[in-house]
Amino acid sequence: MLYIPCPHCGLRNETEFHYGAEAGVAYPDPNALTDSDWAKYLHIRANPKGWLAERWVHFAGCGRWFNLWRNTVTHEIGPAYLPFTEQPKSPANGQEGLKA
């Protein structure tokens, strides 16, 4: 059970959240893309082994979406940040996450 730092509510159990896959994938101009690029936007998301910036929503709390660094192997939790704000550095580059 992950312990997730909601930027608005603080540390809460994973069961209060829903997952929203990779963060930072902006909605593109649909008409500027080829069929193939549009299909990539629809269906392809990064799924690395290690640190990934992800989208989460605190549905059972404040209802707000935010972004979160998480290690997909160790389940370490890194910093959370609000949409449309500067992304903190990846914890892989020396920044410490909450260790398991």
Add this chain to the structure above:
Amino acid sequence: MSEILFIFDDNNYKGQSGEPMAAALLRSGLLTITNSTYHGRPRGVVGLGVEEPNALVQLVSGTQESMRPATVIELAEGLNARSLTGIGALPELPDAARYDKTNRYVDVLVIGAGIAGLKAAAEALKAGHEVLLTDDQPGPGGHLRHLGEALPSVLQDVLTHKNLTYVPRCTATGLYDQNYIVAVERRSDHLGDAAPANRARIRVWHIRAGKVVLAPGAFQRPLIFANNDRAGIMLSHAASTYVALYGVTFFKRAFVVTVDNQGYRDALRLHQAGVQVESIYDVRQDAQGASVDAAKAAGIPIHLHTTVLDTVANAEGALQSIILQDLNTDEIIEAAADLLAVSGGWTPIVDLATHIGIKPKWSAEHAAFLVNHNTDQLQTAGMLAGDFGGDDDPAIFFGPALDDEQAHNAYIDLQRDATLHELRRAVGAGLHSIEHIKRYTTIGTAHDQGKTSGMLTIGALCQLNATAQDGNSVLSPAEVGTLSFRPPYVPVPFAALAGRERGPLSDPIRITPIHQWHVEAGAVFEDVGQWKRPWYFPKPEESMEDAVRRECVAAREGVAVMDASTLGKIDIQGPDAGVFLDRIYTNMFSTLPVGQCRYGLMCKADGIAFDDGVTTRLGKNHYLMTTTTGGAAGVLAWLEEWLQTEWPELKVYCTSVTEHVSTIALVGPKSRQLLQELVKDIDLSKEEFPFMHSRMATIDGTTVRIARISFSGELAFEINVDWSHALATWERLWALGRPYDLAAYGTETMHVLRAEKGYVIMGQDTDGTQTPHDLNMSWIVSKKKEFIGKRSLQLPYLQQAGRPQLVGLLPELGNEVLPEGAYITALDVKPDGQGKTSHTGFVTSSYYSPTLGRSFALALIANGLNRMGELVAVPIGKKLLQATICDAVFIDKENLRRD
């Protein structure tokens, strides 16, 4: 302690309250407790705790829980149990006991109240932390309890510290990410008949700890030799404890076989308790240390470099003699014995550490896998971390070389009756990964999850894998690798996990403000998500079929009323609300005039339709969206996701008002006349109040909003009224409706009425792969504006021919209602060699229509919109029904009835 009586297998036994049931049974001379599951071999107690593989019992008293080890059941007045051959049975009566949950957030959680755990707790307390200490035993002390020794006074003080909570009989069953721990506390079984009636039998602790200290201790392990499963062969620490602490006097002639000094300590305990210890057989060439010296001093004969090879049973199948092998000379010795105490080394309990992915490391010095972890969040202590305390000096030895015949009876997993022979067969079949071998042999998959058999398997594989690979010398256990342990560490009753969330409390129940009226009217309910909705309203003696036909006729020919309060309702406000809805819906809403309603369909970005409903513009910057009953929460989440993460510049607020506004649908040709009796301040005529318009009105002094929306194709009014006034409004309508023969109808009639008009229900007539075009709703797809999913509708695979499309279906036999979900196949296709035909679609909705006087259906059929009039086959069991593809609108194609 006091003497009590208990029952086992219908016989009366005496014991001391609080002692393990296994101890009392052994003291009574009951050596053989059960027969093994598959081989039917007589088996007795082996261990001291949850590692016990044989002595599983079914409680007959209390909750009748099955598969409880007799080694952990505490004797109490009223206890009644029976033996099991490895397979438990569920009681016939519901479990009446109470189960609770609790949540704790603590600075430090210490798991294990042995010396190492207590020391760790003392340190944490000293540092000013709040400490939770859990332990699966009835009291603190760990192995000191088994030795019958008191805690040192400094550790006694730990237990009474104000910042420490000590929970006995509480087993940590799982360690999860970020120090989340589930622990299961058994609170009443040990009290037997004296347990307070209101006490929860089991309490599940959900703990989040800043730091976790794992001090779980270790299990002693057995050895692999032929016929190593007989009653009378026990782990040495268990045997010496039953004899020395619990006064078991049954054993007369004991032998100890050992790989470490623990065997000497246990031999000495047996000896001091009066058991004739014939000899210690030690596999090592040399044995040193205080324990060895003490055993020597007591005059116990010691044979080095010798071990046990086989055993012989008496007439009852219990141990009669042992066959020993001198490893220097290969000389075989047979000796009479009624107790063989085995010390095969210690296996620290690595389970919890491995739950979060920590890999135990092999230590040759300890002949064990250890976990040495020390961070601010997680620390291991005691035997798990390699602190074995004594002078053990164990040999890495799991059993002597056995021939094929011996291997057949050399048990590795006693519960699974899995032997060395099966392990050899697995390796012979080409398996070498321990995970594969576990699944092939079933070793480690029983109730005890390999607590004693896991390490034996690894030990045996050191030899077998080396031989199979290149015939080289023995591998190290580090090279074989460990098994993965998954939670729970011990079996947990489902009742405990459910807690109080059983029966009516298992899921929230949502009811409308008119619910009690429905109940009193005799409605039959159906669950729609968490909602209870009236399904139909049978009159006395009326069948469902008759009730639904009567309700349909009322709606089509007279007037009928339905509680539609469960409709999802989202209030959408803000200067950009219109722009926002244009992007969400496939059709335009910014141009909708105030006071009017429009049906809308929404797609996900992949072009797949997922929800629909009527949205009304209440003001310039104010819309009220309705969604499907089941989709409300998902739609609100969808709207929020786009507003928060893509279009923060839009000034729009969305609020769920599902339970603020109740909706009553009044349907039928006489609905206008009836409603006009109740509504005096607005004119309901079609000229003054056109279809898909919304008007504020007053009913009995209460403001309501009436909308001319029809989900049946009939003349219909939706009365939207404040939740708290809905019942009064409904009752007024009902009273006024008597002269009109007003009928209440439920969801079944609603479905028939909407299906007759070809109105789709998302999730019933769709399977999550339909575009608006597939639903024959191209008319709702705007070409003028951008909306979510539009780009995808241009993708070739969503445009290609042959996609399933929503059509109507008329069964050849008008009295035959096709089952929903039935496959549809082409009529002229011959079955293939296996008697199969390829399907071309399936039935999504199917009913009998009183209006049509026949059955009809909706179906998703490949390329269906271009196959009008085609006859298709619907195989039902051995029957091959036929049906004709037709337009999905079955009545009033011209939309004349709604006005």
